[in-house]
Amino acid sequence: MTVTPLTTNQDLDAARLREAFGIFPSGVVAVAAEVDGQRVGLAASSFTSVSLEPALVSFSVANTSKTWPMLRRAGRLGVTILAAHHGDVCRRLAGPVEHRFDDVPLTATDDGAVTLDEGLARFDCSIYNEVEAGDHTIVILELHAVEHSDTSLPLVFHRSAFGRLAASA
Numbered sequence: 001m002t003v004t005p006l007t008t009n010q011d012l013d014a015a016r017l018r019e020a021f022g023i024f025p026s027g028v029v030a031v032a033a034e035v036d037g038q039r040v041g042l043a044a045s046s047f048t049s050v051s052l053e054p055a056l057v058s059f060s061v062a063n064t065s066k067t068w069p070m071l072r073r074a075g076r077l078g079v080t081i082l083a084a085h086h087g088d089v090c091r092r093l094a095g096p097v098e099h100r101f102d103d104v105p106l107t108a109t110d111d112g113a114v115t116l117d118e119g120l121a122r123f124d125c126s127i128y129n130e131v132e133a134g135d136h137t138i139v140i141l142e143l144h145a146v147e148h149s150d151t152s153l154p155l156v157f158h159r160s161a162f163g164r165l166a167a168s169a
């Protein structure tokens, strides 16, 4: 195997970066809320756990997002870890806003956090901090409630495609 040396001053163009970042597999979450009586949300693969005390998670949102300015006004945000069968649901959550929640059973809390009933884990969150980071904003969320009874496999996003984990023996 020939190993190319890592050289500085490379042209880190977006397509090349996207390809390299996509090598790292991730799960996908739905971030959703009811704002002014409307359901708003998006799919995010940048979700990660951050802290146990206080209980924090994060995701990064593109500064071009039209949904985030609305979502961030919600008192509470719902975060749902998508299941392996949620590929179409995920595509819809990233597509035209008027169809994002088509054909998907949802529950909203009194405070407006919206979660998907068939998610593997559901979190009720509020915004803890927002950190500017280049063309994205890192959103840190504080958890207020967690529910995770489902033991099915998660949706996996890898190299711009959906895959699934092999069930362990």
Ligand SMILES: Cc1cc2nc3c(=O)[nH]c(=O)nc-3n(C[C@H](O)[C@H](O)[C@H](O)COP(=O)(O)O)c2cc1C
Binding pocket: 028, 042, 043, 044, 045, 046, 047, 059, 060, 061, 062, 064, 065, 066, 067, 068, 090, 091, 093, 094, 095, 097, 157
């Ligand atoms: C698998 C997948 C993962 C995504 N992850 C992110 C993400 O982490 N951050 C983000 O800002 N957008 C992400 N998106 C795109 C958003 O879901 C959404 O399409 C985008 O925010 C544009 O819609 P908006 O203008 O309504 O926000 C992802 C889309 C897909 C399909």
